[in-house]
Amino acid sequence: MTKPALELRGVTVRYPDGSTPVRDIDLTVADGEVVALLGASGLGKSSLLRGIAGLERVSAGEVWMRGELVTELPTHRRGCGMVFQDGQLFPYRSVAKNLAYGLEVAGMPKAQRRERVAEMLELVDLPGYEDRAVQTLSGGQAQRVALARSLAVTPRLLLLDEPLSALDADLRGRLAVDLRNILKSTGTAAIYVTHDRQEATTIADRVVDLEALGQQPDRRTRP
Known part of the structure; x- marks a missing residue:
């Protein structure tokens, strides 16, 4: 049975x-499942995501990925991909070099990197953008590149922290559908954080309301 x-x-x-x-x-995400974490500001959505990724310390409990206990592992050993609200692309790198970054770190040969970059750009509907400067991209294009960069290394879990929230409503709606199709076509297990229920139901197989898990706003929580 798959873990x-x-x-x-x-x-x-x-x-x-x-x-x-x-x-x-307590939460379980099945292999290939997309789960949306839904809740208002202050309910700890982003903090939970950062705890899963290892960017925040988990002070109690356990985090397991694919049957491996990773609670004490550093971020780079957890195999997670992350897409943030602002994309966090490297401004000094072209689109292709942004996508290739994780592949370079993993030691993939140059020819294979080039093929993988082209494959990822096709996946996010940006073929031919390899040499574009990231500063020239629209907001939607930049988020597609950020998604492609995370998927290029075949993460065992993809974490998305409100990646569409800075876009206008019409573009958000269209990208939500595209994002759903991309995640399902690649079989990528993912957690998608949002406060927008419609967006959550568009993208995810299952929507988890953090209040239903007993979460309450902590007034002292960082903004």
């Missing part, structure tokens, strides 16, 4: 100032 892409067992994230944005969360 779940992710299992959270009683996960809590507590900051040094005493704020506790994430309390005792």
Whole structure:
């Protein structure tokens, strides 16, 4: 039987100032499943995502990925891809070099990197953009490049933190459909954080309301 892409067992994230944005969360994401975490600001959506990625310390509980306990592993050993609200592309690199970054770190030969970059650009409907400067991209194009960069290394789990929230409503709607198709065509297990229920139902196989998991806003939580 295939191991779940992710299992959270009683996960809590507590900051040094005493704020506790994430309390005792249990969650399972199946292989190839896309799960949306839905909730208002202050419910700990982004903090939970950062805890899964290893960008924040999990103060209690366990994080399992594909049957491996990763709670104490550093971020670079967890095999997660991440797409943020602003994309966080490298401004000094072309589109192709942004996409190739993780492949370079992994030691993939140059010819294979070039083929993988072209494949990823086809996947996100940006063929021929290899030599474009990222500063010339529209917001939607930049997020497609950020998604392609994360998928290029075949992550065992993709974490998306409101990647469409900075875009206008019409573009968000269209990219939500495209994003759903891309994730399902690649069989990528993913967690998608949003406060928009319609967006969540468009993209995800399952929507998890953090309030239903017992989450309550922590007034001391970082903005």
